[in-house]
Amino acid sequence: MPAAGTGLGTVQSVERALEVLEILAREGSAGVGAIARELGIHPSTASRLVGALMTHELVERPAAGGPVRLGVGVLRLAAATRSRLDVVAVAGPVCEALAEELGETVNVAVYRSGSAVNLYQAQGRRTVAMHNWAGSRTVLHATSSGKMLLAHLPRAESEALLSGPLEAFTARTLTAPDALRAELRTIREQGWARSIEEFEEGLNAVAAPLYGPEGTVVAALSVAGPAYRLAPEHLPATARSLQRAAGEISRRLGHRARSVD
Incomplete structure (x- = not known):
C-alpha cells in the first residue's frame, strides 16, 4: 500500500518543477545551487528536479556542472499552444x-485523440440560440467537422478509428465502415462534408477544411442549423459560402492555394 502523503508529495514535486521553469524563464539560466536556494530545498532535491525536466527536454545543461536553461521541449509545448491560439485568433472575425451572413451557427474544430474539439463558436444575431459547443468534444463519424477531419487523417489512424465500435445517435447515423469510407472519399473530392440529422435529430451541418502553411488540414470550419432552415437541398450553396470563408482563414494562416491554369 502506498505510504500516506505520497500523492501530496507528488503534487509538491510537480509544483517545484514548475517553479524551476519559472525561475529559468525569468533569469535565462541558473545554477542548481541558486535554484535550490530560491526554492528553499536541498541541492540534491534541486538536482533531481532538474534531471527529471532534462529527461523531457524541458531544460538543458550545455556544460556538465554548469548553469541550467530552458530546453527545446518548452518550444514544442509553446508551438502546440500557439497553433491553437492562432487558429482561433485568425478564424474568429471571419466566423462572426x-x-x-448565413444566420446560422459557425464552429471551428480541431482533431484531438479520436475526437473533434470545438475551439470557437459564432452565432449571428438572427440565429436561434443553440447549444454552445465551444470547448467540447464531439464524435468524428456523425458530425460534419468530424468527418472532414477524419477524411484527412493518415490512413492508418483513420482505419483504426473506423474499426472501433461506432455509435448510432439517430436513425441516420452512418455506422458501417465501408459506407463511411465511401463518404470520406467524396469529402476529399468535393472539398466539403455534410451531416444530415446524423448527430442530432433536426440538426444539419456542413464543414470545409482549414489549411495551414504546409498545406495540411489543421481544422474544420462548419455551419450548423435546424433542418427546417438548413435543408439538404440548400447545403451545396451553404458549402460554397463556407468554402470561401475557409479559404480566407487558410490564407490568413499562411496557406497558399495552388493556382490552376
Missing part, C-alpha cells in the same frame, strides 16, 4: 461575419 459568416454567422451574420
Whole structure:
C-alpha cells in the first residue's frame, strides 16, 4: 500500500518543477545551487528536479556542472499552444461575419485523440440560440467537422478509428465502415462534408477544411442549423459560402492555394 502523503508529495514535486521553469524563464539560466536556494530545498532535491525536466527536454545543461536553461521541449509545448491560439485568433472575425451572413451557427474544430474539439463558436444575431459547443468534444463519424477531419487523417489512424465500435445517435447515423469510407472519399473530392440529422435529430451541418502553411488540414470550419432552415437541398450553396470563408482563414494562416491554369 502506498505510504500516506505520497500523492501530496507528488503534487509538491510537480509544483517545484514548475517553479524551476519559472525561475529559468525569468533569469535565462541558473545554477542548481541558486535554484535550490530560491526554492528553499536541498541541492540534491534541486538536482533531481532538474534531471527529471532534462529527461523531457524541458531544460538543458550545455556544460556538465554548469548553469541550467530552458530546453527545446518548452518550444514544442509553446508551438502546440500557439497553433491553437492562432487558429482561433485568425478564424474568429471571419466566423462572426459568416454567422451574420448565413444566420446560422459557425464552429471551428480541431482533431484531438479520436475526437473533434470545438475551439470557437459564432452565432449571428438572427440565429436561434443553440447549444454552445465551444470547448467540447464531439464524435468524428456523425458530425460534419468530424468527418472532414477524419477524411484527412493518415490512413492508418483513420482505419483504426473506423474499426472501433461506432455509435448510432439517430436513425441516420452512418455506422458501417465501408459506407463511411465511401463518404470520406467524396469529402476529399468535393472539398466539403455534410451531416444530415446524423448527430442530432433536426440538426444539419456542413464543414470545409482549414489549411495551414504546409498545406495540411489543421481544422474544420462548419455551419450548423435546424433542418427546417438548413435543408439538404440548400447545403451545396451553404458549402460554397463556407468554402470561401475557409479559404480566407487558410490564407490568413499562411496557406497558399495552388493556382490552376
